[in-house]
Amino acid sequence: MFPAWARSASGLSPPPPPSPACRLATAAAGGFYQDSPGNLQAFRADESTATTTTLKLSAARVKFGHEQSEKLSVKVKPRTGGTPTGKVTVAAGSSTLCTIKLANGKGSCALPAKRLKPGKYRLTGVYGGDRKYAGSAYPAVSLTVVK
Known part of the structure; x- marks a missing residue:
C-alpha cells in the first residue's frame, strides 16, 4: 500500500518518497517513483523478457x-x-x-x-x-x- 496524498491549506501534498526498501519491493510489480523535479510518477514493471x-x-x-x-x-x-x-x-x-x-x-x-x-x-x-x-x-x- 502506498501513502496517501495529504490535504493542506495550499491543496494536495504528495506523500513522502518511499523508503529504499519499499522502492525495491514495489519495483518487481510496479509502483511509483519520484522524478528529478519531484513529481510522483507511476510505472509498471514488465519482466516477461528477463x-x-x-x-x-x-x-x-x-x-x-x-x-x-x-x-x-x-x-x-x-x-x-x-x-x-x-x-x-x-x-x-x-x-x-x-x-x-x-x-x-x-x-x-x-x-x-x-x-x-x-x-x-x-x-x-x-x-x-x-x-x-x-x-x-x-x-x-x-x-x-x-x-
Whole structure:
C-alpha cells in the first residue's frame, strides 16, 4: 500500500518518497517513483523478457599453454519460457576470451591457448539479448592458470 496524498491549506501534498526498501519491493510489480523535479510518477514493471545467464567451467584450474582444454559452457534461461537466441561474450576483465553463439539457449567454447598468463582470473558471461529477450550477466567464476 502506498501513502496517501495529504490535504493542506495550499491543496494536495504528495506523500513522502518511499523508503529504499519499499522502492525495491514495489519495483518487481510496479509502483511509483519520484522524478528529478519531484513529481510522483507511476510505472509498471514488465519482466516477461528477463533472462538469467549461467557460466560454468569444466575445471577451475588449467595449465598455461593448455588453456584450450578448458571448456566454458553458458546457458541463458528466460523467466517465462521460450528459447533465447544471440550471443554470450565471455571475458576476463575487459579482455574478451570468446563469443558463444547460442543454440537452444546454450553453447560452449574453448579458451584460446596462451591468452591468459599464469594467475587468477574472474570470468564473466554477458548475454546481449535478442529481439524478444533482455540481456543478462553471470557475475563471475574463478579460473586459475598455472605454470
